[in-house]
Amino acid sequence: MVRVTPRKLVTTLVLVALGALATYNVVGPGGWSSPGGVARVAPWERREARPRKLSMAQQRERDRLRAERFGAIGDPFDGLDDPDHFRKGDGAAAAAAAAANSGVGDRNKGNIVVPAPQPNVPVAAVVAPRPAGAGAGAGAGAADTGGDAAAAAAAEQQRRGLAAAAAPTTSMDVCNAEVRKTLLGSKAEIQIAHVMREIAYDNPDGGVWKQGYNIRVPSDAYARAPLNVFVVPHSHNDPGWIKTFTDYFQQQTRDILDNVVYSLRQKPSRKFIWAEISFFELWWTEQSEQTREVVRGLARSGQLEFVTGGWVMPDEANTHYFAILDQLIVGNRWLLKHVGVRARHGWAIDPFGHTPTMAYLLRRAGLDAMLIQRVHYSIKKRLALTQDLEFMWRQAWDAEGKTDLLTHMMPFYSYDIPHTCGPDPKICCQFDFARLPNSRLGIRCPWQVPPVAIHAGNVAERAALLVDQWKKKAQLYRSPNVFIPIGDDFRYSKRPEMDNQMSNYELLFDHINANLDRYRVEVRWGTLGDYFDAVHRSGGTEPGQTPRGVKALT
DSSP: OOOOOHHHHHHHHHHHHHHHHHTOEEOSTTOEEOTTSOBOOOGGGSSSOOOOOOOHHHHHHHHHHHHHHHTTTOOTTTTTTOTTHHHHTTHHHHHHHHHHHTTTTOTTTTSEEOOOOBTTBOGGGTOEEOOTTOOTTOSGGGGGTTOOHHHHHHHHHHHHHHHHHTSOOSHHHHHHHHHHHHHHHTOOSBOHHHHHHHOOOOOOOOTTSTTSOOOOOOTTTTSSSOEEEEEEEEEEOOSSSSSOHHHHIIIIIHHHHHHHHHHHHHOTTOOEEEOOHHHHHHHHTTSOHHHHHHHHHHHHHTSEEEOSOOSSOOOSSSOOHHHHHHHHHHHHHHHHHHTSOOOOEEEESSSSSOOHHHHHHHHHTTOOEEEEOOOOHHHHHHHHHTTOSEEEEOOTTOTTOTTOEEEEEOOSSOSSGGGTSSSOHHHHGGGOGGGOTTOSSOOOOTTSOOOOOOOTTTHHHHHHHHHHHHHHHHTTSSSSEEEEEEEEETOOOSHHHHHHHHHHHHHHHHHHHHTHHHHOEEEEEOOHHHHHHHHHHHHTOOTTSOOTTOEEEO
16 A cells, blocks of 8 residues: 655645646647647636746747737837928828838839738738739729729729728727827927937946036126025935834934924024925924914925925825825825915925826926936936926826926936035035034045035135036026035934034125125025026016926926
8 A cells, every 4th residue: 555645745746737737838829739739728727828938939929920010000209300290190101001012112022012910910911912013103093093803903902901001900009109199299399208219328437427427617607697506405304214204203303303493593594495294294293382383484484495295205106196196185285274385396306216297296286396306317418418407397198288397307416415516526525514524423425525614714715616516517407596405314413413504504605695706606595496486587487387498398
């Protein structure tokens, strides 16, 4: 008697299953087949045949058939440079087929007629030799010429084929046709889909701006009017990252907001922007009514601006727009109820990638403009070369631009201070006064050149170094205004950091503004709203309109 152990039983069942699997292979989307070619359903898939992974040979055959079938449709982005492409539409495929059938360019191609692809039939199966006498000019009218019956029948078949080619015949056809109509219907000057096709996605060394290029400032750039510089303090507080929400608040964010209110009360010229309402609401519950009224006053005066106003700064790649709307509604309703303000401008510095849907939602929510940061450096470089880092973000389906939103794209690697004052992070890091050698924060400049405290003896030299970076950054935009954020993740949690940043920058501001003829710069503390308002003033427009020279981007 043979003794069967559980281990032997499991092993036997696995081998039987593998043996059954080995008797089947997949020949295509039609289902399972045995090696002998007789189609049958696998025992474990009686209700629905599911194909296994194709072999390399089968993949090549599938790709060949797809290329034949959809080759006449072509790339939906082809012809975006051609202004007549609007009028061509899907007729372009028919025109191409007509050209082939009229004898143009077919000298060495066997003189063949290529009707429109038919559903579920490879193109190769419907290619037929050209009928005798059906040369240039033969087409739908050939049936009326009184020629022989064969030629007339062939011409009629050709006419029907060309008519079919003018309209989508498969789901892929419909998709490509809609993509063409949508992208071309937007009438935007900048088509990102087209830009992405042209970019080499290489990474040449751009000098101090590693992923960019060497920026030059014309000697007479600010001879007629000075450059307006807005230095905007901020602190990015992630509700979810390394620590828990509660730990972040208790260990860092509570102190950040305390320091912000303290600093803004010291001087009415100081400004700050805040984004994450989830943290702010928790801080608010701990404040006295007196402190709350102080905050309301700071918000009304414009010293404190709430940007986006969402409960969080949402991810834009994986979140559903319902969720984005929910947190936007919750945050802004809370602001309106408790502080008496709502957000006017979007602030998205840390989502990894940006969706046009966010621009649409913010526009429909009544916001006037937005700022984005994490975009591929090749796209940033391309837009910087043509001064198109500020644009009206247009929905692909919005031909009239009724939902356009003014958008500012930050040009450099990150939103931290070393990458926001200008193209050279080694210089910009020297103006992050949280990194002073005697600072207890424990952060240093990776470029081994630390900041120095500003005083009367070095202010002129330090100001010239910083102004040069501001002017170089300004060359990437059309507006005579430049946006300089100073902040990073969970910044200003220590009172000395807040004091060092504010006091050192104010010494620089006073010196630069007192020497307008020398520097040709006017600098001030600002908010995101201050900056966008200045862009509109210089562009001769009101918020919600398109500033002069700003292009639409889809």
